[in-house]
Amino acid sequence: MKxxxxxxxxxxxxxxxxxxxxxxxxxxxxxEILGFSDHAPFPDKDYGLxxxxxxxxxxxxxxxxxxxxxxxxxHLYKGLEIEYHPQYNSYYKKLFTEYKIDYLALGEHTYSVxxxxxxxxxxxxxxxxxxxxxxxIEEAVExxxxxxxAHPDIMFINEAAWDVNCDKACSIILSAAEKYDIPLEFNAxxxxxxxxxxxxxxxxxxxxxxxxxxxxxxxxxxxxxxDCHTPEQIRDNAVxxxxxxxxxxxxxxxxxxx
Ligand SMILES: [Zn+2]
Ligand SMILES: [Zn+2]
Numbered sequence: 286m287k288x289x290x291x292x293x294x295x296x297x298x299x300x301x302x303x304x305x306x307x308x309x310x311x312x313x314x315x316x317e318i319l320g321f322s323d324h325a326p327f328p329d330k331d332y333g334l335x336x337x338x339x340x341x342x343x344x345x346x347x348x349x350x351x352x353x354x355x356x357x358x359x360h361l362y363k364g365l366e367i368e369y370h371p372q373y374n375s376y377y378k379k380l381f382t383e384y385k386i387d388y389l390a391l392g393e394h395t396y397s398v399x400x401x402x403x404x405x406x407x408x409x410x411x412x413x414x415x416x417x418x419x420x421x422i423e424e425a426v427e428x429x430x431x432x433x434x435a436h437p438d439i440m441f442i443n444e445a446a447w448d449v450n451c452d453k454a455c456s457i458i459l460s461a462a463e464k465y466d467i468p469l470e471f472n473a474x475x476x477x478x479x480x481x482x483x484x485x486x487x488x489x490x491x492x493x494x495x496x497x498x499x500x501x502x503x504x505x506x507x508x509x510x511x512d513c514h515t516p517e518q519i520r521d522n523a524v525x526x527x528x529x530x531x532x533x534x535x536x537x538x539x540x541x542x543x
Contacts (some may be wrong), residue, residue: 286540289519290320290364291390291435291470292511296336300514304347308355310516318360318541319519321348322435325365328376332368332395345384358517362543364434365404366392367423370403377430388432388542390470390510393439396421406440412450415440417456426461432542433508434462437470438497442490444483448530455496462505468539469505471497471531474512476523497534507536514529 292307293300303312304321311319312542323344331337336344338502348363353433355361363386367377395403398417418440425431437458441451462469474490488494500507509527513519531538 286318287314287316287520288318288320288540289316289511289513289524290318290322290362290388290433290508290542291366291472291512292319292321292323292519293366293512293514294321294323294344296340298336299334302516304344304351306516307513307519308351308359309362310519312355312359314520316359316519318362320362320364320388320542322364322366322388322392324392325367325380325389327373332522341384342416347388361530362387364389364390364432368393368395369421369428369431370395370397371448372400373425374428377428387486389430390433390435391422391425391431392435393418393422407442409440409443410443412445412448412454415454416450416457419454423461426465426467429465431467433468433470433510434458435470435510435512436475436491437462437469438491438493439472439475441483441493441496442478451495455484455499458494459499459505466506466543468508468542469500470508470510471527471536471538472508472510472512473518473521473527474510474514476526477518477521492530494530494534497530497536500534500536502535504537506539507531508539508542
């Protein structure tokens with residue numbers, strides 16, 4: 286069964302295509318399930334590169350409309366990709382109760398280090414930041430709001446070579462995922478960014494084989510996510526490469542989160 290639970294739309298202002306464009310493309314690529322997970326807004330502040338808060342209802346309503354229209358052809362889920370900041374706990378709840386979303390993908394780009402301090406993982410200063418990042422994921426996973434952890438190894442987009450802090454960060458994330466039985470996403474968008482030389486060798490920024498190598502032959506659920514930002518990416522070569530990498534590493538790939 287072909288599925289994808291990590292799908293963006295033009296509403297986030299850095300992706301292309303409407304919800305309808307993605308549904309059409311998913312159907313013609315033979316997907317049976319398409320989950321939308323555009324970058325969620327926060328109600329009180331615009332953190333950038335995400336949909337505007339006043340578009341949230343339109344997004345939900347449009348997916349509802351398409352669900353009915355395409356119900357014989359493809360099953361749609363309405364989700365959002367969002368960061369975990371503890372001050373928004375009531376908002377996460379509200380997304381389920383009032384906006385009736387089906388799932389939240391934990392997509393950490395910024396993360397909280399303390400009540401008033403947020404950092405961006407794309408600009409980690411040292412690998413020590415990876416440990417803070419991992420702790421934030423651990424805390425997020427404990428809340429039960431999230432259906433899977435998107436790109437749990439995105440920190441390796443930074444230049445730093447692998448060291449003990451990387452081992453520590455991996456082990457925090459992997460233990461939390463195991464404890465709370467939450468799938469980890471093997472993200473194809475990192476593959477789209479291409480391989481290059483890092484200080485620890487030629488590799489993709491993510492998925493990092495050293496991270497995933499820990500899960501070789503384990504029961505940890507792994508979800509392959511396209512993280513498409515154009516309709517054509519729904520099932521492109523990066524997704525096919527992701528599938529090959531997962532099977533080569535003997536990962537327990539699941540098709541659906543429901
Ligand atoms: Zn994005
Ligand atoms: Zn994404």
